[in-house]
Amino acid sequence: MLRTLYVKDFAIVGEAEIGFGAGLTVVTGETGAGKSLLVDALLLLAGNRADASLVRHGCERAELSAEFDLGERTDLRDWLREEALDDEEACQLRRVIRSEGSSRAWINGRPVTLTQLKALGERLIEIHGQHEHQALLERSQQLALLDAFGGHGEALERVRALASSWRTVNAAIREISGDEDHGERIEWLGHQVNELETHALDVQALATLEDTHKRLANSGQLLQGCAGLADQLDGDSEFSVSRLIARAHGECVRLAALDPKLEAIGELLDAARIHVDESVDSLARYQSSLDLDPERYAEIDAQLGKLHELSRKHRVPMADLKAHGQALREELDALRSAGIRLLALQKQETEIRREFETAAKALSLARTGAAKRLGDAVGALLADLGMAGGRFEVALEPTPNKDPDAQGTERCEFLVSANPGQPVRALRKVASGGELSRISLALEVAALGFDEVGSMVFDEVDAGIGGAVAEVVGQKLRRLGQQRQVLCVTHLPQVAAQGHAHLKVSKASEADSTETRIEVLDSRARRDEIARMLGGVEITRETLAHAKQMLQVAQASD
Incomplete structure (x- = not known):
């Protein structure tokens, strides 16, 4: 779980240190204030490529660091120990980006490569950007999501290993019995x-x-x-x-x-x-x-x-x-002995193919069950997200390739019907922007949390929705926050009210410089911020009362 995030001279942030707790933390602020800078900082600490433009104007370098609580994550402790980066219970990521474009990274105070930083970062935190749902239109991503939802890692790894072995043996057979006389x-x-x-x-x-x-x-x-x-x-x-x-x-x-x-x-x-x-x-x-x-x-x-x-x-x-x-x-x-070797390889190929078929069949059965569960879970969420009568199905189609395939013997296609009475069709062909956003959020809420990653970040994934649907989205994120640490950048008061904690990002200009400030809001400041999000420029007594009521309702839901 993310404990603290420190940024200095990053974009338009002078210096800020933010503490995080369990549950759902919402981040709000005026448009252009720099709400997504927190997400950008975490992305860089998770191993994304750096850009010199992220260094604050007039500064030599930007500094980023984050401290995580590993909790019961023995897998992360083992990884740190294997990489000789362990330091008792500590897990600190640090990144420095210089104005000329170079960058350096550290884990627990020891220099590391970007590959090492990324390998650890993707185990610590999942970041879902406002455009990430577009990736769900790709069938390969859909299959990966289904396997993650179903917990098919071990079965999939077995299939991949057998497919790799088959390719090796088959290449040896082709080499021996090729076109040469x-x-x-x-x-x-x-x-x-x-x-x-x-x-x-x-x-x-x-x-x-x-x-x-x-x-x-x-x-x-x-x-x-x-x-x-x-x-x-x-x-x-x-x-x-x-x-x-x-x-x-x-x-x-x-x-x-x-x-x-x-x-x-x-x-x-x-x-x-x-x-x-x-x-x-x-x-x-x-x-x-x-x-x-x-x-x-x-x-x-x-x-x-x-x-x-x-x-x-x-x-x-x-x-x-x-x-x-x-x-x-x-x-x-x-x-002269190639004939004998060829017979042995052909026998080995037959045995590998037999084992692959057994493993692939087991994976197919698991995927069939997971497809039904995922379809039901997402379908139930669609009604809550303002798509009453909508249907969601996960179709599994056999691959035309008869040779052992590292992905198994089927491919996945997400099918959806946004309106009652309409047949389901491929998600990539029928969903509008707003529908796709809601379907993507339903998929994330239904499927995320099945891995061990303790922190999830959502960057305005609630774009394109509002009203009662926005309140449901906030409720789903709050419920998800009861199982995982969740950080959500939002512009919706209905979502912001559901947070267990609230950060406000604001931008101030002094003389010829502009700086972003990040502050933790107490209960009164939260009411005022949600009232601003509800009422705009003029905040009335009724708006404040509404904001207070929204916060009370959210807290009572626990």
Whole structure:
């Protein structure tokens, strides 16, 4: 429930702090005084978009704040705790709008996004503007109102969840069994995979193959070169390396006999001779291992040629052909198993559709009962609202779509007959402005209060009515105020008299500035304000007496 509302430098309001209690609080004032500014402030605190024009002229910013009593609303406490915005029992909303157009919001002193502010605001307060009844002409809004009236939230959520699951599974089925020819793709993949698995090599095997190919391609040159090298190392020539080292070693030994310091050099030359001998042996073994088989060379050359061909064909390096073949294998296996997966998905789709039909049927039965109750409730209110003999019905029509629908298997249409003897027709086609206002108010009085929102605001929803009908409207709002906190901006004395509390909005001009003032009226001031609303400029003794009587009658009705 709304406890206090504070506004500063907002539109033409300088500064005001207003306390609210339970029941029906009415807001009155001259036309143009700014009665609807209270509603605008609450709308902004409930998350509506801000406009820099709402900042009072000459001021840097407008400040708005409201404090709510959560009462027994454990759902709101849980939400605040989940968002880390809880502060014991407090629930304060604050909004600052700057003159350059930016705005900031806080909940319990902590900065929040506009989305968070709106999520909490719509749980705290419902605001019904003077043009909101136009939304009731939309069939989607009519169905939403019927579900709210019937308390179908859980059943509707079940239907929505099943419809969402069905769409997900159906999309997977379409993806598998789409227009693409999977048989042709499988055949092509099978050929490519077989070819790659036959010929593709991993990186190490490919490197070995390329080395072997290079060696075989140059085997003649290698043999010839090795023979020449062997002759240089240990040939018959007196200038071969082994003979030169042997002579040098002998000379060094002779000299070492004269000077022992040369013995170390002799040892090095002896070691060099050993290394040359080992090199000659290794070279001989290498020569004997060289393969001059032309058939083996041709075979490896053909294998490399095939790998080059596959590399060009698949547009990947030869070293990546093995991995590419594995990727194609995975795709091939997936397509081959798609048939099995498709059968499983089709079975799942059938099961979801069966569950949806059961859930949708239960929702349809609940809607049928709620439609009858809502029709009876609104029809009874129409007579009280000056439409005696009028009829109101809620028609449920099956949807042409046979697939699971998130809204269920039917749509809703509000039907009305404003005059006795006339057939009911769609509300959106037959209601005049005044009739629509009264029908909308009847719907609100009949249907609102079925949720947990503790505060409701009505902004001149009584426009277009008067006399005895206006008094009935006031009585309905007062009765609604016994269950919920209600704030009503009105221009009708019959409605104003029904309030449990009364706020007056007035506008005063001083020098070159204009300011709106908001005051709480006591019983005498209430009488005077209602007399003004009854009598206009000249307030007579009779008018004051009438106003006093209206207040007494309203209080006696409790």
